[in-house]
Amino acid sequence: MRKKSVGKSFRKINLASTDDFGPKNDKIRLWVINNGGTFSTELNDAVTHLVCSKKAWKSYPDIVRDARRQHVKVISLDWLEDSLLSSSRRPKPEKEYEWETIKRRQHEKEQAIQIKKDNAIKEAIAKFDEHCIDFEAQMQTSGYHPYTDADGFCYSIILVRTFLLENRLEKLTLKLFESDAIPHTYACYVKYTRKGASGREVLAIPGSSWEVAFDAFRKFFKTKTRKDWNDRLDGKPVPISSDGNADDPFRYEPPQGRHEPRGLVEGKTRLERANEIKPDGDDSVTMIVPTIEISDDDDVGEKSHMDPHACTPPGTSW
Numbered sequence: 001m002r003k004k005s006v007g008k009s010f011r012k013i014n015l016a017s018t019d020d021f022g023p024k025n026d027k028i029r030l031w032v033i034n035n036g037g038t039f040s041t042e043l044n045d046a047v048t049h050l051v052c053s054k055k056a057w058k059s060y061p062d063i064v065r066d067a068r069r070q071h072v073k074v075i076s077l078d079w080l081e082d083s084l085l086s087s088s089r090r091p092k093p094e095k096e097y098e099w100e101t102i103k104r105r106q107h108e109k110e111q112a113i114q115i116k117k118d119n120a121i122k123e124a125i126a127k128f129d130e131h132c133i134d135f136e137a138q139m140q141t142s143g144y145h146p147y148t149d150a151d152g153f154c155y156s157i158i159l160v161r162t163f164l165l166e167n168r169l170e171k172l173t174l175k176l177f178e179s180d181a182i183p184h185t186y187a188c189y190v191k192y193t194r195k196g197a198s199g200r201e202v203l204a205i206p207g208s209s210w211e212v213a214f215d216a217f218r219k220f221f222k223t224k225t226r227k228d229w230n231d232r233l234d235g236k237p238v239p240i241s242s243d244g245n246a247d248d249p250f251r252y253e254p255p256q257g258r259h260e261p262r263g264l265v266e267g268k269t270r271l272e273r274a275n276e277i278k279p280d281g282d283d284s285v286t287m288i289v290p291t292i293e294i295s296d297d298d299d300v301g302e303k304s305h306m307d308p309h310a311c312t313p314p315g316t317s318w
Helices: 024-034 055-061 062-069 079-085 099-141 210-225 269-274
Strands: 016-017 050-051 073-075 145-148 155-165 170-177 186-194 195-209 287-293 305-310
Touching: 016 024, 016 170, 024 079, 024 305, 050 062, 055 062, 062 073, 073 079, 073 099, 099 145, 155 210, 186 210, 195 210
Parallel strands: 016 050, 050 073
Antiparallel strands: 145 170, 155 170, 170 186, 186 195, 287 305
């Protein structure tokens, strides 16, 4: 009987394996031997290639670590299969099959995907901001302006919810408006925007009292963020899923600047809250005094609109 000839295309290859390929473990050994190569059951100085699984590369056992120290080419099984399936059955260049190259390209691909997602989100934000500017201009023509409290904080806030897997951003702008006319009346609106859709909802109609408008503002904030308005600065994040889904709450990011106003908390300004925590021996007092807005048509001495704010009397220590 004529003996089956053995190929020689792998005669310069001495291959070892991480031996975690299941039924293919024995086949790997035969493939190398039948094509003129040497198969080593363990790593030694003669080994030129280590066929490594994705799992082994990730867990990084001793054989993988030692192979890299010995400058052995740590490759995927695809290199062996593609080489033997080629018309010449010769070893293919290893670079594209080395795990370092595979992982680097995977990282670059993930980065490119993330950049694409980030750009899409930036585009959505830009369009959203355009809509908000247009809406605010409409309110100004109706005799309303965004409300600013005694802390200098403008009640125009943004709530965000991100869906990473869908490359989608949902954004809410919640606004309190105050009339230009005195006595002031108020309104509360929310604008919703996501890619391909936008809308606006009236939470408190123009002409509403302060209590009605601010109550609508607070209730909407709590419904969407699952956090009370007075607890927004407590630094305790509400849990969300890693990839984002429709059950997640919206996120609110308060101003981060050290001296940026963040709004009243339980009706108190930053100054009032700071006065509640004073060093021993500090007898300074903060008083709440009204500011008086007098229009051109008002006579001095007539009843005017009172807007409380914080003030420390001159001469008191701070």
